[in-house]
Amino acid sequence: MNHGTILIICGINDVVLVRNGWPWGLRWAGLPHRIEAFVWQQGLWAVFCFADLWRTSHHRRSAERLAARIRQLRQDEPDAALHVLAHSAGTAIAAYALEQLDPAAGETVTSAVFVASGLSPSYDLSRAIRACDRGLFALGSRLDLLTLGLGTTLLGTVDRCHRPAAGCVGFRPPSDPVAASRFTQRFWRPRDIWQGWLGEHLSGASPGLARRTLAGWIRQVEAEPGSTIIAGDSDNGLRAKIQSSIG
Helix, strand or coil: CCCCEEEEECCCCCHHHHHHHHHHHHHHCCCCCEEEEECCCCCHHHHHCCHHHHCHHHHHHHHHHHHHHHHHHHHHCCCCCEEEEEECCHHHHHHHHHHHCCHHHCCCECEEEEECCCCCCCCCCHHHHHCECCCEEEEECCCCHHHHHHHHHHHCCCCCCCCCCHHHHCCCCCCCHHHHHCEEEEECCHHHHHHCCCCCCHHHHCHHHHHHHHHHHHHHHCCCCCCCCCCCCCCCCCCCCHHHHHC
16 A cells, blocks of 8 residues: 655755654654655765855756656655655755646645755745645744854855744745645744754754654644644644645
8 A cells, every 4th residue: 555755855964864863753653654865965075065055056956856756756646645854955955846846737745844944034935835735834943043043144044045044033924825824833842852852953853853743744634634633732732734724
């Protein structure tokens, strides 16, 4: 039985951590989906010179490849679940790819999750959310001050704004009201320490975060259409807008 696919898109300096931590956590949670990592990084040299951060042309080409992969998966498995989980700079690649999809042609994903996004807070997620049948969940932390506060102020966000990134201060609501109704955002809380997420940047790769919060989101959005299921606050604090996301 095909249970669908989870695509994981790492950032510029978290590849080993996220690529290993999230799949472990998702399997630990008992999710039966196929898990596939999408590689867009340019190698170790790009980490040290921040080329993965400032090479916007490479971001766009990588997003084209990711969009093509999503279309292929949707063509091969039209009725299967398809989720995009992205961390840090990888959220830009995911957003750009989702924007290239044509929902009218059936080119959609089930949902997307952006953790510690390296995009600017003013980046409008409306077009990306239109390609997410059950919505987009952004998870950030106001304690992510070194990487997404000072770091992006000095070196720039992935979309080349010099200011704290959305993963630190939050995204502005999408400009499109329909997209806004499909958008869920929450920030780190002290209880998240029990998931191994300490609020700073790299601990967002925690298997515990994937096991509880990310897997919890996936279970919610795959619930029976028309229902509004709330994962208990003791688990992950999510209140997925499932009803409005598919209405």
